[in-house]
Amino acid sequence: SQTIHQWPATLVQPVGSPLSLECTVEGTSNPNLYWYRQAAGRGLQLLFYSVGIGQISSEVPQNLSASRPQDRQFILSSKKLLLSDSGFYLCASRQGRNTEAFFGQGTRLTVV
Amino acid sequence: AQTVTQSQPEMSVQEAETVTLSCTYDTSENNYYLFWYKQPPSRQMILVIRQEAYKQQNATENRFSVNFQKAAKSFSLKISDSQLGDTAMYFCAFMKHDNDMRFGAGTRLTVKP
Structure with a gap:
């Protein structure tokens, strides 16, 4: 089975600061990769998904971007964080x- | 875009009893896949059960079974003989052929001793 590594586990960032969350995958090749955000008490909102290197589909216009520089690496970024970017x-x-989809342990981001 | 609706934000059930969690979805696709995931307090997402839309037979995994009604676009999860370890958030998920995978808002299930 696949193993998904996500880091960091928790992050507190000030408003306006940049963000970079990394996800790497072991145990498979050419996977479909996804970024979801789970706001407090709410469901999973699909942010981005990728079917291959350099191929990113964005679901909602927002302050975030994603990149897939390598087959098993998926990065979520922001140039300037907003308070509303807080979430899991x-x-x-x-x-x-x-x-099935295999999930990482998640990153709890708090923007202050 | 496809939508997944879970109309029960919270549910509770007595240990050893049976509970059914509801899920409906909206799609114009004919071929797709449906999943139920469990998210315990650890926040780790765990697959509970999956169903291919082209299969008429309802999927079953031990104490977990689904009632898949394709025409009604309904995909409910039945948990039999509920156990304390079943306490978690449960998410219904829909995936179409192009790998777009979407989740419902979740149902928080509490199993009471």
Whole structure:
């Protein structure tokens, strides 16, 4: 099975500062990769997904961007954080259409 | 875009009893996949059960089973013989062929001793 590494686990950043969250995948190749945000008490909102290197699909216009510089690396970034960017960010990986998604442990981001 | 609706923000059930969590979805696709994920307090997402839309037979995994009604676009999860360890957030997820995978808002399930 796949192993998803996400770091950091927790992060406190001031408004206006940049952000870089990294996700790497082990145990598979050419996975589909996803970034989700889970606001407090709410569901998972799909932010970005990628089917290959350099291929990013964005779901909602927002203050965030994503990149996939390598096959098993997915990065979530922001140039200037907003208070509304606070939340729990999850990276997920899938291999194949009918297979389950494997999730990282998540990053709790607090923008102050 | 596809939407997934979980109309029950919170549910509770007595240990050893049965509970059903509801999920509906909206899509014009004919081929797709449905999943139920569990998120315990550790926040780690765990797959509970999956269903391929082209299969009429409802999926079953031990104490977990689904009632898949394709025409009604309904995908409910039944947990039998509930255990304290089943306490978690449960998310319904929809995925279409192009790998777009979306989740509902979740149902917080509490199993009471």
